[in-house]
Amino acid sequence: MTNLFENINDINIRKIKRFLRATTITYPKNVNVLSNVNQDDFIAIIDNGSVQFESTDYDGNKSIIETINTGGTFGSLTFPIDNEEISCITKEVTQITYIEYNSITNDEIIKTDSYIIFIKNLIKILSDQVNEKNNRIEILTKKTTRDKILEYFKQQASERGSKSFTIPISFTELANHLSVDRSAMTREISYLKDDGIIKTNGRRITLLY
Amino acid sequence: MTNLFENINDINIRKIKRFLRATTITYPKNVNVLSNVNQDDFIAIIDNGSVQFESTDYDGNKSIIETINTGGTFGSLTFPIDNEEISCITKEVTQITYIEYNSITNDEIIKTDSYIIFIKNLIKILSDQVNEKNNRIEILTKKTTRDKILEYFKQQASERGSKSFTIPISFTELANHLSVDRSAMTREISYLKDDGIIKTNGRRITLLY
DNA sequence: TGTAAAATGTTGCAAATGCAACATTTGTTT
DNA sequence: AAACAAATGTTGCATTTGCAACATTTTACA
Numbered sequence: 001m002t003n004l005f006e007n008i009n010d011i012n013i014r015k016i017k018r019f020l021r022a023t024t025i026t027y028p029k030n031v032n033v034l035s036n037v038n039q040d041d042f043i044a045i046i047d048n049g050s051v052q053f054e055s056t057d058y059d060g061n062k063s064i065i066e067t068i069n070t071g072g073t074f075g076s077l078t079f080p081i082d083n084e085e086i087s088c089i090t091k092e093v094t095q096i097t098y099i100e101y102n103s104i105t106n107d108e109i110i111k112t113d114s115y116i117i118f119i120k121n122l123i124k125i126l127s128d129q130v131n132e133k134n135n136r137i138e139i140l141t142k143k144t145t146r147d148k149i150l151e152y153f154k155q156q157a158s159e160r161g162s163k164s165f166t167i168p169i170s171f172t173e174l175a176n177h178l179s180v181d182r183s184a185m186t187r188e189i190s191y192l193k194d195d196g197i198i199k200t201n202g203r204r205i206t207l208l209y
Numbered sequence: 210m211t212n213l214f215e216n217i218n219d220i221n222i223r224k225i226k227r228f229l230r231a232t233t234i235t236y237p238k239n240v241n242v243l244s245n246v247n248q249d250d251f252i253a254i255i256d257n258g259s260v261q262f263e264s265t266d267y268d269g270n271k272s273i274i275e276t277i278n279t280g281g282t283f284g285s286l287t288f289p290i291d292n293e294e295i296s297c298i299t300k301e302v303t304q305i306t307y308i309e310y311n312s313i314t315n316d317e318i319i320k321t322d323s324y325i326i327f328i329k330n331l332i333k334i335l336s337d338q339v340n341e342k343n344n345r346i347e348i349l350t351k352k353t354t355r356d357k358i359l360e361y362f363k364q365q366a367s368e369r370g371s372k373s374f375t376i377p378i379s380f381t382e383l384a385n386h387l388s389v390d391r392s393a394m395t396r397e398i399s400y401l402k403d404d405g406i407i408k409t410n411g412r413r414i415t416l417l418y
Numbered sequence: 419t420g421t422a423a424a425a426t427g428t429t430g431c432a433a434a435t436g437c438a439a440c441a442t443t444t445g446t447t448t
Numbered sequence: 449a450a451a452c453a454a455a456t457g458t459t460g461c462a463t464t465t466g467c468a469a470c471a472t473t474t475t476a477c478a
Contacts, residue, residue, distance in 0.1 A: 133342035140349035
């Protein structure tokens with residue numbers, strides 16, 4: 001995953017942050033971060049810690065949208081922060097730096113060498129996000145639970161370059177990612193084993209085709 | 210939808226295109242555009258016409274991923290163009306301009322005034338894409354067809370700022386967008402009418418809650 | 419280390435949904 | 449205007465799936 005300040009040295013990071021009117025806030029665990037954010041478009045960088053985007057249904061059902069860890073980025077550019085159904089909860093003590101999107105046209109900063117690197121990093125991050133979403137959509141558009149599971153496994157195998165891999169999340173989280181019932185997913189995974197299509201050992205998966 | 214060259218005059222558009230080593234190609238109808246694209250990262254802008262991204266399953270099932278019209282943008286930054294399962298088909302005579310992503314650091318162009326506008330447009334386009342995908346995911350993660358339909362209608366109502374709106378696609382395409390069986394969707398829509406939750410008149414929908 | 423919380427595994431059952439196979443209407447092209 | 453293609457509407461049926469309600473194992477943490 002690309003870091004917003006990748007390939008920029010500390011001095012220039014500080015310089016850029018200054019020009020972009022960056023503010024850094026440290027939050028305790030289990031706090032809703034979005035509640036004290038202003039109206040302007042912003043980009044948030046997690047310096048340390050992690051947050052989880054959660055949405056709450058009209059009938060109170062919570063679902064986890066996304067988890068973002070240290071180095072990760074989120075912002076009003078790519079997420080409707082004024083949406084009351086969505087909250088962004090710190091999962092631990094978390095430090096976040098906010099930069100104002102509008103200040104990226106700041107004349108002074110445009111002339112600095114690090115600026116173009118910064119912009120390229122930003123573009124890279126956004127592109128990666130689109131790609132990630134495309135992968136998720138590719139899974140979710142599959143009609144059956146079986147095909148969703150296999151599509152996820154295929155993506156993992158392709159990322160790791162091997163038909164054998166350990167999934168990086170719990171099965172509970174995986175069910176959430178595929179948007180299927182956990183127990184139905186477990187059931188389908190045993191069918192896949194019965195049919196000789198996969199082998200499993202805990203979270204280690206091997207594709208047999 | 211943002212155009213990549215929005216707020217840039219024709220002279221500067223030509224200048225930028227020159228610096229970014231832009232090439233323009235006109236394709237006939239029903240041609241796979243991705244087949245003759247090189248390895249470098251690129252951004253494609255549809256000057257005129259429309260294309261459709263299609264994926265073909267292992268057992269030959271075609272599904273439409275996305276339709277992009279005049280002014281729209283796509284590229285290897287946000288889509289794996291080397292994926293053999295995915296093709297990009299022109300739906301009519303279509304003119305496309307390609308720019309090389311790596312040339313956006315071109316020193317000469319950085320100094321031009323229009324450059325920052327161009328970059329901001331690009332960032333805006335990418336952000337919009339992430340937002341669009343988020344909306345789609347919000348729909349697809351709903352468990353029931355009914356909730357998928359209602360989520361789509363809610364998004365439409367919110368975009369138009371009215372509980373009464375005309376959906377911009379056919380019901381066949383909508384079923385595809387929600388990734389549900391078309392006939393099952395039609396059935397569920399009549400239930401929604403029976404339950405007094407919506408009213409319909411052709412593609413015009415009114416939310417009654 | 420002990421205890422609570424979270425993750426995992428399993429199964430019955432009702433409800434939802436994909437699929438197939440139609441009829442009918444609307445739109446497009448020559 | 450005729451002919452064809454695409455979109456829409458409808459229904460029966462088998463299958464899949466969510467849901468609930470458990471038991472068991474693993475992990476977190478005080």
